[in-house]
Amino acid sequence: MLQFDDVDVFIDGVPILRNLSFRVAPSETVALIGRNGAGKTTTLRSVMGFTDVRGAIRVGGEDVTKLAAPQRPTLGIGYAPEDRRLFSAFSVEENILLPGQVAKLGSAEISRRLDKVYTILPELKEMAGRPAGNVSGGQGKMVALGRALMIGTKLLMLDEPFQGLAPALAHRYAEALGKLRDVDPDVTLIITESNPQLLKSFARRTLTIERGEIAEDTRKEDAA
């Protein structure tokens, strides 16, 4: 589903990703682990088209480095950045709907996906009409996940979703990810995290990134 082939990324002349290569199969859940500055966020941003990439990044077999950034989400890629990046001018629901409207999915498909989002994250339905600028940081992470779900039917990339969440909310978020797996078993899920303990429960595979390279690739067979 996602494949990096010898990817180099420099930011301001500094190499951030070096010869990065890995492969993630469809419907896999992968934890991308690494210290701050190891290149986790840059890896995700490179998929979305916000870095200068040398090498190939394939999503579903297609080399996305040939596509402009705004064309990439339409391949079914949903991205929830660490800092949420919601549109405060819109309500929570408008934020969730927008990627579907942009992709011109049609109202029936959009409302089907919205139902899916509300099934996975029922708390979003209660705050649907609230301005996105008025939700708490933790709730904002949920909204960002909901927005990513609207378009990310094939590949979902969540950047440090647990960062800064209160324990109760972190638990809720993990629960929602479990629910997502039930509702949508085929989607490929990539979650970055600096604390590997948090993702152990539901990621079958852990990719550890160090200084822009894969340092370790571990799978466990028994995990749910």
Place this chain on the structure above:
Amino acid sequence: MNAQLFILALFDGVAYAALVFMVAVGLTLIFGVLRVLNVAHGSLYAIGAYVTVSIGSAIFAAGYSPVLAFPLMLVAAILVGVVLGGLMEKLLLSRIYDRPEVLQLLVTFAVFMMLEDVQRLVWGNQPYFQSAAVNLLGNIELFGVFYTSYQLIFLPLVALATLIGLRLFLRRTLTGKLITAVTEDREAAQFIGINAERVYLLTFIAGAALAGLGGALASPTTSVLPGIGTEMIVLSFAVVATAGLGQIEGAAVAALLIGLGRSFAVYLYPELQVLVPYLIMLLVLLVRPEGLFGSPAARKI
């Protein structure tokens, strides 16, 4: 100042504010989305006026109805927006969005200088006058003062319709939402699939068309001659800065404030006429550096 002069100054101010608003709102829309202060906006205003006057004079001389003066203004605005605005964004601005602001400012300033010369080349230095639209609507008497219906009723109505229409467009339509999203966070807009480059082009065309419409609307009330663009762009900057960059409703209020300030100065202290808009701006910015409606952190349109 007697009552009649007061009313007259009030009317002058409102009529002028309506015109300034049309130009300033395009400027502030462009700045809100593209983060580029478009100095050439004044030229787009002037060319809108020239195009309206030239085509108007030609078709009225050929015997067509003066009612056509009104649709003609729209045609001129669209011409200015699509042809000049579209070309300027596509050929110049789209190449320098990630360059320093100073460079962007210099580029739009260079376009302004070139367009000023183009106007002299095409239309020469003589003034043009074509007031069919004003004559058609006639005069009205209000509070004992005779004034043209065009300036007292039509212009403010157009400005108000523009304000409300623009707000509804941005809030209710998908294209408007795309513009709002790109304004707030260009990168986030892109990772949910919004083509920011197209939104930039669309916004610039819309803003340029508003400047052109401002010129078209102004043309029957004044002599169209070299320099009108310069005067308008400087005044629009004052309005936009007073309101807060990117503020649409704020631009309306600031345009009224500055329009009225200027017209009262004309009657009370004519020697201050040119200075008053900048005094108002200076006073506002001294107290609120982000403008009347701007907020230092968030930017909105």
